[in-house]
Amino acid sequence: MKKKDLSKIGMGKSYYVFIFLLVGIILLSAVFSVSIGQVNIPFTQAMDILLHALTNGRLGSLDHVQSESYLNIILQVRMPRVIFALLIGIGLALCGTVMQAVVQNPLADPYILGISSGASLGATFAILVGFGSSAFLSQFGVAFGAFVGAMITSMAVLILSSIGGKATSVKLVLSGVVIGALCSSFASLIIYFANNAEGIKTVTFWSMGSLASASWDKTPILAIVVLLGSALFLFQHRVLNTMLLGDESAITLGINLSAFRKLYMIITALVTGTMVAYSGMIGFVGLIIPHITRGIFGADHKRLMLGTLLLGGLFMIWADILSRTLIHNVELPIGIITSVIGSPLFIYMIVKRGYNFGG
Numbered sequence: 001m002k003k004k005d006l007s008k009i010g011m012g013k014s015y016y017v018f019i020f021l022l023v024g025i026i027l028l029s030a031v032f033s034v035s036i037g038q039v040n041i042p043f044t045q046a047m048d049i050l051l052h053a054l055t056n057g058r059l060g061s062l063d064h065v066q067s068e069s070y071l072n073i074i075l076q077v078r079m080p081r082v083i084f085a086l087l088i089g090i091g092l093a094l095c096g097t098v099m100q101a102v103v104q105n106p107l108a109d110p111y112i113l114g115i116s117s118g119a120s121l122g123a124t125f126a127i128l129v130g131f132g133s134s135a136f137l138s139q140f141g142v143a144f145g146a147f148v149g150a151m152i153t154s155m156a157v158l159i160l161s162s163i164g165g166k167a168t169s170v171k172l173v174l175s176g177v178v179i180g181a182l183c184s185s186f187a188s189l190i191i192y193f194a195n196n197a198e199g200i201k202t203v204t205f206w207s208m209g210s211l212a213s214a215s216w217d218k219t220p221i222l223a224i225v226v227l228l229g230s231a232l233f234l235f236q237h238r239v240l241n242t243m244l245l246g247d248e249s250a251i252t253l254g255i256n257l258s259a260f261r262k263l264y265m266i267i268t269a270l271v272t273g274t275m276v277a278y279s280g281m282i283g284f285v286g287l288i289i290p291h292i293t294r295g296i297f298g299a300d301h302k303r304l305m306l307g308t309l310l311l312g313g314l315f316m317i318w319a320d321i322l323s324r325t326l327i328h329n330v331e332l333p334i335g336i337i338t339s340v341i342g343s344p345l346f347i348y349m350i351v352k353r354g355y356n357f358g359g
Contacts, residue, residue, distance in 0.1 A: 088316055119149045
């Protein structure tokens, strides 16, 4: 598609056609995802099972389903994982888009403010040290440690960036780098003194990201946090657009960017912390997806945000498919897949397309 054609998608009917097309591809990809794995299920049978379950038996016949085990595999094992992939993709793309506007940096992603380092420290502590005899804390394990680490780190960055005046984009980035480096040092210290080979292996695998822990029990919390965050930012396009223009332009428009930066940072930290707690560290999604979507819809967040959410969800569904099927009987950490795909795409955009952030 030519650059002139891409610029037209941002406005008019073509935008809605593209959005509906993305939704349709996501639905087909979800059906394909639940049908493929160590046990391959015919696509039509997988679709019938899903229709039957979603419509309470009104649609989709189970008469020609070859095995009753197919229902269990799809509804109890693979469907929660697909929903997890969709939600994680939406959340990472959302936070990446917001953080790139907040700090006015095209290299920003959900982890730029030290959230990844804080979550890693919390998870490392939970795996290698534990929570002692506290039954309430120990039952949450790694997820609890990662979430608490991410939130404490975010609050520390927010406090540090606010010292001596307003929290500007530069101060936020610098504070994130400092706090992130400090958390990484403590995490490395714990690993260095830990006499637990299996625990260190678990920390390493967790740091590369995985959706293997997906289940129906964990889905409601993740869905509420991600969808509420998405719903909020879908209506914040005016402020996000102003952030790209800078503080001086915001003053003339009567918008207090410092207050919005703090609010947005708290919300993205909550969303990111929740995702990290359930799936570990998954890189490049929050960095590359917003840039790809800007190339299609333009820099206006009114049109950009919805397309970014859908493209992020679609990307993660296919990344999960590849992680499960690329090597027979081996599940690769999904963070490896996203990095392998994301890096060449990002290089291509820089070298070939002459991409300009924000326009």
